Amino acid sequence: QVQLVQFGGGVVQPGRSLRLSCVASRFTVMTYEVHWVRQAPGKGLQWVAVTSSDGSNKYYADSVKGRFTVSADIARKTLYLQMNSLIVEDTATYYCVTDNGGGFIDFWSQGAQVTVSS
Amino acid sequence: DIQMTQSPSSLSASVGDRVTITCRASQRISSYLNWYQQKIGKAPKLLIYAASNLQSGVPSRFSGSGSGTDFTLTISSLQPEDFATYYCQQSYNMWTFGQGTKVEIK
Numbered sequence: 461q462v463q464l465v466q467f468g469g470g471v472v473q474p475g476r477s478l479r480l481s482c483v484a485s486r487f488t489v490m491t492y493e494v495h496w497v498r499q500a501p502g503k504g505l506q507w508v509a510v511t512s513s514d515g516s517n518k519y520y521a522d523s524v525k526g527r528f529t530v531s532a533d534i535a536r537k538t539l540y541l542q543m544n545s546l547i548v549e550d551t552a553t554y555y556c557v558t559d560n561g562g563g564f565i566d567f568w569s570q571g572a573q574v575t576v577s578s
Numbered sequence: 579d580i581q582m583t584q585s586p587s588s589l590s591a592s593v594g595d596r597v598t599i600t601c602r603a604s605q606r607i608s609s610y611l612n613w614y615q616q617k618i619g620k621a622p623k624l625l626i627y628a629a630s631n632l633q634s635g636v637p638s639r640f641s642g643s644g645s646g647t648d649f650t651l652t653i654s655s656l657q658p659e660d661f662a663t664y665y666c667q668q669s670y671n672m673w674t675f676g677q678g679t680k681v682e683i684k
Contacts, residue, residue, distance in 0.1 A: 495673065505614075505622065505665055507673040519672055522579065555621060562628070563669030564612040568621040 462486055462567040464556050469572030472546055480541040482556035482569055492566075493559045494539045496530065498552035498574075508554070511539065524550075546576045580604055580668050584676035590684040597653040599679045601666035606646045610670035613642055613651045616678075617662045625664075626651065656681070 468480035482494065496508040508528065509520045515532030529542040539556055554572050557565045581604040591597050601611065609629040614622035624633045626642035629649060639654045653660055661683055666676040 497673075504678040505616075505667075505675040507675065510672070521672075559669075563610055563673075564624055564627040564667070565614070565622070566624075571621065 462492075462558055464558065464567055464569035466554075466556060466569040466572045469554070469574050471575045471577060473578050474547055474576055476546055477542070477544045478546060478574060479543065480554055480556070480572055480574075482539040482541075484537045484539065484558070493561075494530075494532070495557050495559060495565070496541050496554060497557055497565075498550075498554045500549075500552040503552075506552075509541065510559075543574070546574075548576050550574060551576045580607060580671055580674050582666055582668055582674050582676040584664075584666055584679050586679060587677065588680040588682060590682045591656050592684045593656055593658055595656045595684075597656050597660075597681060599651045599664055599666075599681075601644075601649045601651070601676050603647045603649075603668055603670075607668045607670035609645045610668055611642075611644065611649045612667045612669065613640075614665045614667065615660075615662045616665065622665060653681075 463485045465483045472478050495510045498506050498508050509530045511518045511530040518530050527545045531540045556569045558567045560566050583602045585600050611629045613626040615625050616622040625636050625640050630642045641652045643650050661681055663678045663680045665678050668674050
């Protein structure tokens with residue numbers, strides 16, 4: 461059973477940066493894609509970004525392109541979401557999730573709350 | 579980008595009712611469509627993958643159908659634990675989620 465444990469999150473002012481970490485265990489890193497999905501308070505789910513688990517392929521939603529960066533540290537089995545130039549609309553619970561090739565979410569992290577507020 | 583439109587946005591139903599939720603894609607997505615259930619304060623749970631395949635452990639009262647642009651999630655006999663919000667998700671080109679359908683108690 462894959463486990464995803466997330467670190468990071470918190471309250472940050474608009475324009476500042478924050479990095480989320482997602483530590484994966486109990487799976488073969490090379491076989492999964494890792495996506496980031498967020499959910500604003502009281503709102504629906506929004507896909508944010510994806511990286512192959514070795515970090516070689518990365519894609520982003522238009523709303524975060526140029527501001528957010530995903531990366532992977534294979535040795536540490538850790539995925540990162542670097543969020544720069546944060547805006548109020550980025551306020552949400554962020555999840556890292558895995559896709560084992562079926563196009564659907566196999567496993568979820570516990571989520572991390574990010575609040576962008578002055 | 580592919581847009582996903584769910585309907586209705588919310589519905590009220592009674593235990594034992596048959597419930598149908600629809601999801602329409604802005605372009606053809608074959609069967610790259612999944613359904614999730616989310617309860618308050620919890621991460622979503624996968625119900626149906628590839629349009630019509632029941633995820634292991636999910637009760638058989640849940641079913642999915644459709645292909646191309648139009649998809650349906652059906653709950654054949656609504657149970658108390660089914661009151662939740664349901665989301666569709668396409669994985670044909672990146673991912674997009676529908677806006678959600680909240681199923682409430684009548």
